[in-house]
Amino acid sequence: MHEARVSIGGKSVWTIVVYAASAAIRFLTNIILTRLLAPEILGVVVIAQAIRTGAELLTDMGMEQNVVHSPHGDDERFLNTVWTLQILRGIAIAAVTIFAAYAVSRFYRVDTAVLVAMSAAPFLNSLASTSIFSLSRHLEVKTKNLFELASEAAGLIINVTLALWLHSVWAPIMGILATLAVRSAASYLLPHQRHRLLLDRTFGQAIFEFSKWVMLSSLMLFGAVYADRLFLGHVASLAVLGIYGLARALSDVPSMLATRLAMQIVFPTVAKDQTRADAAARTGLARTRRYVLLLFAVGIATVMAWSDWTVRLLYDVRYEQAGWMLFLLLASSWFAVLAWFGEAKMLGHGMPRSVGVANAIRLAVMMGGLVAGFSLLGLPGAVLALPASELARYGILRVAQRGLPNTFALQDALFTLGFLALLIAWVTIRVSLGLGVPWALMPHAWPA
Incomplete structure (x- = not known):
C-alpha cells in the first residue's frame, strides 16, 4: 500500500516539476516574442494556431487513449496500425487545410500564405513515433515529461532565433513547424517497436469503435x-486578439498541468485497476489528489488576485489590458482542473460517451455566452463565457460519476470553498493597502 502511494505521488511530483520547467520555457518564449513582435502579429498566430489545432481535434481518433486503454496496446501490429492511421490522418488534414485556407483567410483578414504554411503542421505532427503513447501506457511519467521538456526547450531556441532574424509573422509560424519536426524526429530516439506501414482490419475496427466517442469529445x-479565439478573431481587431491570446496562455497553465496529471497518471491508473478493487492505489490517488488540489487552489487564487501585477511584471505597457482578462479567465481554470480529473476517471472506466456529452454542453454554454455576453457587455461579457462553460462541464461530469467509486465530490467542494476564501482574502488585503482590485482596468477596456 505504501509503495502504491509513493508511486502515484512520485509520478505526480515529477509531472509538476517538469511542467513547471516547461511553463517557464513557454513564458520565456512569450515574453521574448512580445518584445520582438507587435500584438497584431501575435493575433495572426492565434488564428493560425486555432485553425491548425481545430483541424487536428476535429478528426481526433484518440490514438494515445487507444494505446493506453487497449489490452493489445503492446502488440506490434496494433501499434503499427495506430501509426499508419495517424499518418494517413495527418495527410488528410493537411490537404483539407490547404483547400480551406483561402476562405478562412478572407473571413479573418489574414494572409492566405500563413494558413497554407500552417497546413504542414498536422502532417509533421503525425510522423511522430508511437513510443510517446507507450510511455503513457506504462506510466513512464518521468521519461515522457523530460522528452516533452526537451522538445519545448528546442522550440524556445528555434522561435527566438527566427524572431531575431525575421521580425515578422513568419518567425512564429516557421518556429511552430520546425518545433513539430524536431519533436517528431526525436520521438524515434525513445524505445520503440519496428515501425512499418500496416493496417490490421481487426485492430482498425477496435480503434474506430473506441474512437467514435473520443472524436466527439475532441470536437467539443x-x-x-x-x-x-475564433469568435474574437472575427469581431475584434488582431491587436485585441493578440493581447487576449497572452492572457489565455497564462490562464491555461493550471488546466494544462491538470491535463498532464489527469491523462498521464489518473487515467492510466484507473484504467489499469478498474477490474480489481486496489485499495492501495485508490488511497494513493486520493492522497495525491488532495495535495495537488491544494497546490492548484493556492496558486490560482494568488495569481488571480494579483493578475494585473502579473501582466505588468511579464509584459510591457501594450499588454496591460491582459490583466483583467487574466482575472476572469483564471476563474474558469479552477473548474477546468476539477473537470480534467473527472474526465480522466471516466475514460479510465471506459466511459468516453459521458466525456463527449460534458464537452458538448460546455461548447453550447460557451457559444451562447460568447454571443450574448459580447452583445450585452462587450469584451468582458464574452470572456465571462469561459468560466460559465467550465462550470457547466464540471457539473455534467460530476453527475455522470455517480455510482462510481471514489468520486471525490466532498473533496472538490471543500477545496472550492477554500479557493474562494483565499481569493477574497487576497483582494481584501489589496484594497486595505490601497492597491485597488485586479479587475480595475475592465471598465476602461477598449471597444472590440
Missing part, C-alpha cells in the same frame, strides 16, 4: 478551447 473540446 476544440470548440470549447478555441471558440473564444
Whole structure:
C-alpha cells in the first residue's frame, strides 16, 4: 500500500516539476516574442494556431487513449496500425487545410500564405513515433515529461532565433513547424517497436469503435478551447486578439498541468485497476489528489488576485489590458482542473460517451455566452463565457460519476470553498493597502 502511494505521488511530483520547467520555457518564449513582435502579429498566430489545432481535434481518433486503454496496446501490429492511421490522418488534414485556407483567410483578414504554411503542421505532427503513447501506457511519467521538456526547450531556441532574424509573422509560424519536426524526429530516439506501414482490419475496427466517442469529445473540446479565439478573431481587431491570446496562455497553465496529471497518471491508473478493487492505489490517488488540489487552489487564487501585477511584471505597457482578462479567465481554470480529473476517471472506466456529452454542453454554454455576453457587455461579457462553460462541464461530469467509486465530490467542494476564501482574502488585503482590485482596468477596456 505504501509503495502504491509513493508511486502515484512520485509520478505526480515529477509531472509538476517538469511542467513547471516547461511553463517557464513557454513564458520565456512569450515574453521574448512580445518584445520582438507587435500584438497584431501575435493575433495572426492565434488564428493560425486555432485553425491548425481545430483541424487536428476535429478528426481526433484518440490514438494515445487507444494505446493506453487497449489490452493489445503492446502488440506490434496494433501499434503499427495506430501509426499508419495517424499518418494517413495527418495527410488528410493537411490537404483539407490547404483547400480551406483561402476562405478562412478572407473571413479573418489574414494572409492566405500563413494558413497554407500552417497546413504542414498536422502532417509533421503525425510522423511522430508511437513510443510517446507507450510511455503513457506504462506510466513512464518521468521519461515522457523530460522528452516533452526537451522538445519545448528546442522550440524556445528555434522561435527566438527566427524572431531575431525575421521580425515578422513568419518567425512564429516557421518556429511552430520546425518545433513539430524536431519533436517528431526525436520521438524515434525513445524505445520503440519496428515501425512499418500496416493496417490490421481487426485492430482498425477496435480503434474506430473506441474512437467514435473520443472524436466527439475532441470536437467539443476544440470548440470549447478555441471558440473564444475564433469568435474574437472575427469581431475584434488582431491587436485585441493578440493581447487576449497572452492572457489565455497564462490562464491555461493550471488546466494544462491538470491535463498532464489527469491523462498521464489518473487515467492510466484507473484504467489499469478498474477490474480489481486496489485499495492501495485508490488511497494513493486520493492522497495525491488532495495535495495537488491544494497546490492548484493556492496558486490560482494568488495569481488571480494579483493578475494585473502579473501582466505588468511579464509584459510591457501594450499588454496591460491582459490583466483583467487574466482575472476572469483564471476563474474558469479552477473548474477546468476539477473537470480534467473527472474526465480522466471516466475514460479510465471506459466511459468516453459521458466525456463527449460534458464537452458538448460546455461548447453550447460557451457559444451562447460568447454571443450574448459580447452583445450585452462587450469584451468582458464574452470572456465571462469561459468560466460559465467550465462550470457547466464540471457539473455534467460530476453527475455522470455517480455510482462510481471514489468520486471525490466532498473533496472538490471543500477545496472550492477554500479557493474562494483565499481569493477574497487576497483582494481584501489589496484594497486595505490601497492597491485597488485586479479587475480595475475592465471598465476602461477598449471597444472590440
